[in-house]
Amino acid sequence: MATDVHRPVNHQVTEEPTAEASTAEEPKRDASKAEAPRPAQAVRVEGLTRSFDGRAVIDDLRLDVRAGEFVALLGRSGCGKSTLLRILAGLDRDIEGTVLVPRRKAVAFQAPRLMPWKKVWRNVLLGLPGKPARAVADQALGEVGLSHRTDAWPKTLSGGEAQRASLARALVREPDLLLLDEPFGALDALTRIKAQRLVGELWQRRGCAVLLVTHDVEEAVLLADRVLVMDEGVIAHEQAIDLDRPRDITDPRFAEIRGQLLERLGVDTAAEAA
Amino acid sequence: MATDVHRPVNHQVTEEPTAEASTAEEPKRDASKAEAPRPAQAVRVEGLTRSFDGRAVIDDLRLDVRAGEFVALLGRSGCGKSTLLRILAGLDRDIEGTVLVPRRKAVAFQAPRLMPWKKVWRNVLLGLPGKPARAVADQALGEVGLSHRTDAWPKTLSGGEAQRASLARALVREPDLLLLDEPFGALDALTRIKAQRLVGELWQRRGCAVLLVTHDVEEAVLLADRVLVMDEGVIAHEQAIDLDRPRDITDPRFAEIRGQLLERLGVDTAAEAA
Amino acid sequence: MSISHAPPDSPETDISETSHPNAAEPTALGPVPVLPLDLEPIVPTSSRHTRVPRWLRRTTGPVLLLVLWQLLSSTGVLTADVLASPGRIAQVAGDLISDGSLTSAMTTSLQRVAGGLLLGGLIGTGLALVAGLFRIGEDIVDAPVQMLRTVPFVGLIPLFIIWFGIGEAPKIAIITLGVTFPLYLNVYAGIRGVDAQLIEAGESLGLSRWGLVRHVILPGALPGAMTGLRYSLGISWLALVFAEQVNADSGIGFLMVQARDFLRTDVIVVCLIVYAFLGLLADFIVRSLERLLLQWRPTFTGR
Amino acid sequence: MSISHAPPDSPETDISETSHPNAAEPTALGPVPVLPLDLEPIVPTSSRHTRVPRWLRRTTGPVLLLVLWQLLSSTGVLTADVLASPGRIAQVAGDLISDGSLTSAMTTSLQRVAGGLLLGGLIGTGLALVAGLFRIGEDIVDAPVQMLRTVPFVGLIPLFIIWFGIGEAPKIAIITLGVTFPLYLNVYAGIRGVDAQLIEAGESLGLSRWGLVRHVILPGALPGAMTGLRYSLGISWLALVFAEQVNADSGIGFLMVQARDFLRTDVIVVCLIVYAFLGLLADFIVRSLERLLLQWRPTFTGR
Amino acid sequence: GGNASAGTDTDGKGSLTLNVGDQKGGSEAILRAAGELDNLDYKIKWSTFTSGPPLLEAVNAKAVDIGGVGNTPPVFAAGADSKITVVAAWHGTSKGDAILVPNDSELTGPAQLKGKSVAVAQGSSANYQLVASLRKAGLGLGDVKVKYLQPADALAAFTSGKVDAWAVWDPYTSQILQAKQGRVLTTGDGITNGLTFQVAAPSALKDKKKVAAINDYLERLRRAYKWVYSHEPEWAKVWAKETGLPEDVALAAVKRTYTTRVAVAVDQRLIASEQEIADTFTGLKLIPRKVDFGEFTDARFNGGLPPSTTTPRPAETD
Numbered sequence A, B: 001m002a003t004d005v006h007r008p009v010n011h012q013v014t015e016e017p018t019a020e021a022s023t024a025e026e027p028k029r030d031a032s033k034a035e036a037p038r039p040a041q042a043v044r045v046e047g048l049t050r051s052f053d054g055r056a057v058i059d060d061l062r063l064d065v066r067a068g069e070f071v072a073l074l075g076r077s078g079c080g081k082s083t084l085l086r087i088l089a090g091l092d093r094d095i096e097g098t099v100l101v102p103r104r105k106a107v108a109f110q111a112p113r114l115m116p117w118k119k120v121w122r123n124v125l126l127g128l129p130g131k132p133a134r135a136v137a138d139q140a141l142g143e144v145g146l147s148h149r150t151d152a153w154p155k156t157l158s159g160g161e162a163q164r165a166s167l168a169r170a171l172v173r174e175p176d177l178l179l180l181d182e183p184f185g186a187l188d189a190l191t192r193i194k195a196q197r198l199v200g201e202l203w204q205r206r207g208c209a210v211l212l213v214t215h216d217v218e219e220a221v222l223l224a225d226r227v228l229v230m231d232e233g234v235i236a237h238e239q240a241i242d243l244d245r246p247r248d249i250t251d252p253r254f255a256e257i258r259g260q261l262l263e264r265l266g267v268d269t270a271a272e273a274a
Numbered sequence C, D: 001m002s003i004s005h006a007p008p009d010s011p012e013t014d015i016s017e018t019s020h021p022n023a024a025e026p027t028a029l030g031p032v033p034v035l036p037l038d039l040e041p042i043v044p045t046s047s048r049h050t051r052v053p054r055w056l057r058r059t060t061g062p063v064l065l066l067v068l069w070q071l072l073s074s075t076g077v078l079t080a081d082v083l084a085s086p087g088r089i090a091q092v093a094g095d096l097i098s099d100g101s102l103t104s105a106m107t108t109s110l111q112r113v114a115g116g117l118l119l120g121g122l123i124g125t126g127l128a129l130v131a132g133l134f135r136i137g138e139d140i141v142d143a144p145v146q147m148l149r150t151v152p153f154v155g156l157i158p159l160f161i162i163w164f165g166i167g168e169a170p171k172i173a174i175i176t177l178g179v180t181f182p183l184y185l186n187v188y189a190g191i192r193g194v195d196a197q198l199i200e201a202g203e204s205l206g207l208s209r210w211g212l213v214r215h216v217i218l219p220g221a222l223p224g225a226m227t228g229l230r231y232s233l234g235i236s237w238l239a240l241v242f243a244e245q246v247n248a249d250s251g252i253g254f255l256m257v258q259a260r261d262f263l264r265t266d267v268i269v270v271c272l273i274v275y276a277f278l279g280l281l282a283d284f285i286v287r288s289l290e291r292l293l294l295q296w297r298p299t300f301t302g303r
Numbered sequence E: 001g002g003n004a005s006a007g008t009d010t011d012g013k014g015s016l017t018l019n020v021g022d023q024k025g026g027s028e029a030i031l032r033a034a035g036e037l038d039n040l041d042y043k044i045k046w047s048t049f050t051s052g053p054p055l056l057e058a059v060n061a062k063a064v065d066i067g068g069v070g071n072t073p074p075v076f077a078a079g080a081d082s083k084i085t086v087v088a089a090w091h092g093t094s095k096g097d098a099i100l101v102p103n104d105s106e107l108t109g110p111a112q113l114k115g116k117s118v119a120v121a122q123g124s125s126a127n128y129q130l131v132a133s134l135r136k137a138g139l140g141l142g143d144v145k146v147k148y149l150q151p152a153d154a155l156a157a158f159t160s161g162k163v164d165a166w167a168v169w170d171p172y173t174s175q176i177l178q179a180k181q182g183r184v185l186t187t188g189d190g191i192t193n194g195l196t197f198q199v200a201a202p203s204a205l206k207d208k209k210k211v212a213a214i215n216d217y218l219e220r221l222r223r224a225y226k227w228v229y230s231h232e233p234e235w236a237k238v239w240a241k242e243t244g245l246p247e248d249v250a251l252a253a254v255k256r257t258y259t260t261r262v263a264v265a266v267d268q269r270l271i272a273s274e275q276e277i278a279d280t281f282t283g284l285k286l287i288p289r290k291v292d293f294g295e296f297t298d299a300r301f302n303g304g305l306p307p308s309t310t311t312p313r314p315a316e317t318d
């Protein structure tokens, strides 16, 4: 039933999609890739299928992420984004298809999933190799604005605080692949900007690949090299963001890309009124 | 210790704040109130204080919401918004001060808090008076786009699905006071717009007071009659939105109010770049 | 509540540098160039191992025990006077069954157990509800129950005889007592373990006190109650050993005690085996119930 | 996945109309006018009732029991040969303490209990870990344990004498056996009740298998383990009643059995009371442990 | 161990250790009271059991070399084909084995027990006594409602009127009579054999040194029993202390039963009377097979003892 994962790497996959592999929904394969010939891969997914109770949530999905690439993943609620992330994190093995990921991964789940029996700072250090000092946790928590809550029990955190603790826990790991599932959803505007900046900085310093699931199109365009839109179990749309960094929200090209993506997501930008 | 709640209603509270009761941070008391002289009250909070471990998260807070008013509550992550909501919902009684609320309240919590042992549709019907038919739940779930998941166990829902189920559960209650704690945080753009519209419609049809906690300033301005900004345990800023409905995002006044609020929240709108 | 950014010489950078020396200085324009990564495949479960049906795997343990016993017997490590061989025991069991004494013992005992389970179930859950739901109930109920639960049966039997006579009543009372406490402890712990957030949610939905109990607290306490039930089912049969010392002339407990008094090791072993099967049966019942009632619960299932 | 809006004549509108007839047609411009609402105050807890200290409230139950007993005794409902009065019992207890037999019994028993608890704790938790953590462990371990746990002590004593002689070993073995199973059942259930999401989180954090056990699974199973411990502490003393039938001449279990054999009802009652206190003590210990180890846990605490 | 050797559980010195099984207020207490534990040239390691059957379990398991029990447990041990050997016996009156009825009972003789409920501990000497008494009165076990209850439970049932009669042995008999909670309907006199035994493990009897020790031990025990004849109050005091019995009860029981015991030989008559018990229980299907009690006896320690039918010393109370 399962695709044999040990077959030799299929040469056609990485760079030159054949006609039958590329769907009609995959336009503009683009500039950003041309810049770096045959770059290292951080994620290779092919023919991935995941079904729940017979319903294929992910259906023959194909995904490549270059090492050091920042990819944003958009898509309707319930379209399978978190499922894909869990598979990439190696947490869901009830799958068919080929999935290749680096060994060092870090995940910030959609729900914070802090261990309720460990104080916040211990949660941050959990699973780190060696005997990391508390200062490591304190600094990571300070960066997400939680210095005053390091010694709290997770269940006493506010929604946004828990989300930031979870983010700090992922960022402190310094992974090769960073999987973020709506990590800023519960943050106010200012805190969100700071957290975004933090992720951006880690990404630049560390050079890790990032897969960011978000519902905020602006955020996706602001941060990512490439924005994917998931629908019906596959990557239905792909958009390279070739804007210079730092990016400017007021840039008309920014608004244009944002508008295109929103349209893809089914939002008629003109009708945004209650 | 506690303020006596049985004292006769203090006549000065409702309409004419005395000099010492109104803070410096309360400007423009405004047009919307002038339209309906002495309207019914849905929420009266005075001198409310709530401390955790000696730290006063809410500190001598004062809040009035008119019946039928749509109030949005903004504020930094961890500033006490959810705490205030829980108090208004009557779930946290470890307080000092006067709190008056209507009997019929409905809450959508920040976390979905679905009963894991009840299928989604049973969760929606839970606590409704009488023996409501399943069709009631099906319709409510249909409205939030969950028709296909009515019969699922809550733990199999995606993050956004769970949030919508929780929202449906609150909306189906037809309350006099609707307390929503970031109800659209985990929704994609399109689903979010639909859900916003749904809340707006219920509010208009039902004439209930709504207190919406959100981090999305645009959303607040789009939906609310009045936007409050919480900080340091009190309502630090209040802004009436006297735009006509349906509101238009592209309206320059909209952008202006949004900008003002963002500034209040500490975001320098010009620096919105990563 | 400010967000400070790590300076380049912060400890965090140290970590990254020691682990990945090639992660160099950040640039303003994009990520640093990286060396090719070693990717590892995520191996689908379906290709990992073939599935043996559950019931077959679960019989491994008992079968192993049996094989061990037979082996020890036939190699003479276990001599007959220590523990008779499975064959001999099977023969004694056959005798006991064919002369009807085992079957009639089981029937008699089953009735007592049913009575005791019912009563004890009601009392145990009832008390647990009172103590679990109300602080005042806890204050009044919990301490006495904690006291009574450690009181040995044997000491209570005379009192039970005086109160309940020497008919069926004291026997059922003893079983009831045995059943009550495990249920109490586990249901109580279950109730007190229900997530406070869900209770709040239930309250905010306008559930009445009873509605809260029925729709939130009891389902939340169910996993605990199942453990209690598992224990109670076992205890109810164990209590027979005491219960059927009181004026009994049949029943599995009576058979056991009689065999002990008459030093009939073989009969004792047959009884022990019957008990072991009852244990398996109890487990099967509870497992089935769990599959039915706790299917909403995505928990750790072992690797 | 479309969102349909309720038409004006949908069932939902019905609900609102029946419950609030004044909620009229929606308007495009703003909410409909509403009648003044009846507001109710949220009453702060601090003004609701005065607090009686916990320990005082918890003594209510035992004191009530005592009063009942004294009452029944003095009104003659309980005659002396049925159950001596508290006064008489106190006197016998005084005698037993002053001649040192109760204290020495407790000391002897305590040593045995400590040994059994230690061993049983290790074995019970160990088996539970094996069965809880690994499917294969469950397949092999669980069924035999479920079988053995329902096997009565009395039937095992002859076997234990043969295997372990008549020294301290069989006594400790019996206690061990008694302690093992409640711990096993509850720890196993605890492990299998750990939220799968947290396990996933632990895995994704790169925890080793042992790290996962130590930092996620064991803490998650702790509430269950506490219930098991509570039970085990009780059982360990109860098992003495059997254990100290084998070549014992002191110990609380021996005292009890001897008193029973020589019809010393008053001594039996003293023993029962000692047992009751041991129960309270066990509860106190576990409560203290819970306060210490489970403080992270915001759960329902009763009203 | 007893008061003197508290904590050690052993007496004497030497390389050989004799494992002796005992019951509270049994051999150890009587030997110690009579001063017979001095000058032992072997060690005695005491093990205390709550009743005969577990003691015999220990003998069977070779955990105990020798131990004292009543006249019925060896029969069941024999029925279960346990490895036990009766090596010594004492004969006393059976006045302590009694069927008791409440003071206000209308019953005057065993024949009237027909249709009444009688409490008895299954497999005890009283069980046999009940059967034998009924048989003598022309009744069968089926003619009465037998209620199997252990003594402690039976006491509760008896005093609260839940049973009409109670077949029991000393010291329970003395306890009821002393507390005036009942009266004797009939005793076992002439019905039960009034024997008590020392039972050894066959494996110990194969060991020459142990045999010598056992021989010495039995001698001392016989002397100790004789010592009791002249020291009833003293012994009663020790016994009461050991068992927790009230002293008056202990003294009454000592006078009724203990002081009547004389050491006798393990002979054919003894075997025959035990065989009768065995056959009775086999008839009642409590023993699964026909037992040859003779196989479980060993006469080598008889010495010059009188036959087992020797009349016991007369009981001093009635």
Ligand SMILES: Nc1ncnc2c1ncn2[C@@H]1O[C@H](COP(=O)(O)OP(=O)(O)OP(=O)(O)O)[C@@H](O)[C@H]1O
Binding pocket: A052, A053, A057, A075, A076, A077, A078, A079, A080, A081, A082, A083, A084, A110, B149, B155, B156, B157, B158, B159, B160, B161, B186, B188
């Ligand atoms: N264990 C499960 N059993 C059955 N269905 C499941 C299970 N887990 C997820 N699903 C379903 O699979 C679909 C995809 O779920 P997933 O969590 O990946 O959505 P998502 O894209 O992350 O959505 P959201 O943006 O709302 O978080 C959903 O419809 C969900 O209900």
Ligand SMILES: Nc1ncnc2c1ncn2[C@@H]1O[C@H](COP(=O)(O)OP(=O)(O)OP(=O)(O)O)[C@@H](O)[C@H]1O
Binding pocket: A149, A155, A156, A157, A158, A159, A160, A161, A186, A188, B052, B053, B057, B075, B076, B077, B078, B079, B080, B081, B082, B083, B084, B110
């Ligand atoms: N039980 C508790 N014990 C101690 N501190 C608590 C407790 N509950 C909440 N707090 C603290 O009170 C503050 C306010 O929490 P609250 O949940 O109201 O924040 P919030 O405004 O809703 O934030 P967010 O937007 O992140 O959800 C936080 O700093 C939080 O850590």
Ligand SMILES: [Mg+2]
Binding pocket: A081, A082, A083, A110, A181, B158, B159, B160
């Ligand atoms: Mg998701």
Ligand SMILES: [Mg+2]
Binding pocket: A158, A159, A160, B081, B082, B083, B110, B181
């Ligand atoms: Mg909040």
